[in-house]
Amino acid sequence: MRSGAKVALIGGVFMLVAGGVGYGAYNVVGGGGEDGGPEATGTSSEVRTGPPSDAETARTSKEFLKAWAAGDATAASLLTNNEAGAAPLLTGYAEDAHVTRAVITPGPAVGAKVPYTVKATVSYQGRTKTLSYASELTVVRGLTSGKALVDWEPTVIHPQLTEGATLRTGWSSAPEIEAVDRNDKVLDKETYPSLAPVLATLREKYGAKSGGTAGVETWIEPADESAPKTTLLTLAKGRPGKLRTTIEAGAQAAAERAVKQYSQASVVAVKPSTGAISAVANNPVTDFNAAMQGKQAPGSTLKIVTAAMLIEKGFVSATRPVECPKEVLYEGNTFHNLDYFSLPDTDTFTTSFARSCNTAFIKKIDEVHDDSALGKEAREVFGIGLDWKTGIFSTDGSVPEAVGGEAAAQYIGQGTVQMNALNIASITATARTGTFHQPVIVPQSLDGRQLAVASRSLPPHVTQQLNTMMRATATWGSGKAAMASVGGDKGAKTGSAEVDGQGVSNSWFTGFSNDLAAAAVVQSGGHGGDAAGPVVAAVLRAGS
Template sequence: MLVRRPAFALQHHCALWHVPFTVTAHISTQDAEGSWSYESQLDVRDEQQDGERVVWKPSVIHPELADHDGYTLKAVPTAPKTAVLSREGTVLNERDQPGLSQVIDQLEARHATRAGTPALDVRITPQFGDGESTTLAHVVKSKPGAIRTTIDPALQRAAESAVVQSSRASVVAVQPSTGEILAVANSAKGEMNPALEDVEAPGSVFEIVTSAALLEQRTVSPTTVMDRVSAAIGRGEVRLNVLNLASITATVKSGTFKQPLLVTADLVGADQTQAERPLSGRVAQQLRAIMNHNASQGTGAEVMAGSSGAFGSMAGLADQGTGQAAHGWFTAFNGDAAVASIAPSSGEGVANAGFITRAVLDADRRTHTPGSQSPPS
């Protein structure tokens, strides 16, 4: 709203009538709304002068408007202060959970207005010059909100501790029965969250996906499928991030894809992605058998030693070219937890990634017998 001062001179010998009035306005923005009411006064001359009886000045609009050339009047919503909480209600912050620093910022930006009540202020800014904005009224007071995430504090602590053993390592834990993300951690710091946003060639850990495709076609059996996947093990144009692999592993464990969630379902609403169809019971069972064999007698046996119950794993290397150390991947499930990790260019095969994955599994109360893995020396 723009208020301008008309050009006129006030004659002091003219009597003025002071007419008080009340202004009430309903103010609405996309994020907040409320009512604003205040008292003002209109001065009227007892005789017409220069064609005007009303003494017009900015203070008629609001008493705080001074005698300047013009103003811009705006209703300004302000996002509420928001606490990001774990699934248990404890506060998550960038100092104690550095692996969630980008996640916390993104959640606050995306869900703050839904978690709390934004403030709504009316402000004026001089139209000309460099004058600062002045708040005329606080129409709606901000109500702090809380965004409850799916992060499990125990798993997050374990994930943060495990990734520091290897440079550029990342790990994600997912609950297969719900799709909820239980932990996210990265040893590398920066604006991007590698575990959720970066992509790398998955190498032989992609055998989970190629095996599923072949088993669906009924052209192989669980005992012969690994002979057929050697030509398609995740090289070339195939790229995954750690969350993708954790979600794939969770799907094998539960038999149904569940949209990975970082916040409670009430904040996500109907935006969740649904799978066109679940894995057939036959294929899901065969994939779990393949991964259990890997964890018991294959490349994951050393890492998964001491596990009990329904568990399985898949380990893989992704070559990076001549003279470069391969990326090590390791993913596993046990109980109602699926964990995937990557240790890029670690030079330790799957050992580093395996240690990270097992450390997070052992911290989860949903799993069975903890192991005693140590990081590779």
């Protein structure tokens, strides 16, 4: 792409038509048009300050849109506050996106913002189609020149363009896919919105393996080569290939409905016996799949791993009493239970787990005598940090080495522990069977990729005790209300994670029913059973 080059549009017509800004219609190919005034030509010696006036906003936006409509990347980029960033995208609008005709219609300015619609004709190798969309620009004061300029953002060209991304038209690099669930039900982004980024990635990775043929498309090519492309327009359809996933449509539909109850929520469901991902949903839906790519403290849901470690080392058992004071001091750090509750010294570890007693776990750290023990347990048994290859982009959690109070915080899922809903669902699935099965969303047989394998399974007596404690949590502990509607052999663990600068903690919940495990997080949702719990329960009811 040639930065700043003026585009010659042979036989093409770019037009700027009348809108709310207050100027006439132009057919501007070949130049011409009104004079922009002294400021537009740069002849004024006055360096102005302060926000642009309404007149400056109208004049600058008109001249910019007129230059863009004329295909004059040089003139248009000079009217922005970032000529170097604007010129390649403005040039590429014709050269790379193959737009041969564009009608840009401005709307009334709102302060310094000017909205507009674009009706672009895209032509490629004899195929033509219209791409219509709306965007807006903002006029600002140049820091050094004092001139009114368009504040350059890639979204000026198209609202979905991000930094470093480009707009292109051509033969698609990967054929379209017809993704189906494990029972051959078609999965589309209209019915299952959360799957939009998942399906885009699956197409990029496996479209060529699915047996389909490529079509002609206009797409956004992201700066990150590993990220999926976003198709904006299909000029000629290819033949989609069939791609089977591990998703179960009923569970996916329930997950989609459940997360919509909250402004920020994620949920994932996994089959303990195989690691197959049954559902993944987020609200809001963005290119970033928070349920599988997020990184944040999971709160007390991580006590599943801590409990497994403590039982394996013989420091606790499900039936032995443990201390649960209202607070405990460890290396200068004070830890307390929710609302400072305490339990009688005669109560068992199962009660502390089911009631989510933080201090019962913290008090055991001195007996372990190994600040890295929790991280080892997470990696060796639960597969955390083993480079999962799920079939799409995902992060596989981390429990970094820590000492002192930071290590103690990790015991209750705080501090430097980083997890997402996928990781916690997998931890629950591992606790259910005692053996880690790396989560997958497409079968390993599709591409022969190497799946992560944990170095060991849990001893049977540890697995049995974890299931006993999780069943207690679901039937009479902190997860009782959320899990009341879930049938089958069920278990749960609640969690809430405090975040610096956030008034309400994040709500975490994980549970299982028969051969399905699920985990959810609701940002600023408070107690785990109150917000994330019903999300998990809805998925378990539908999928187990």
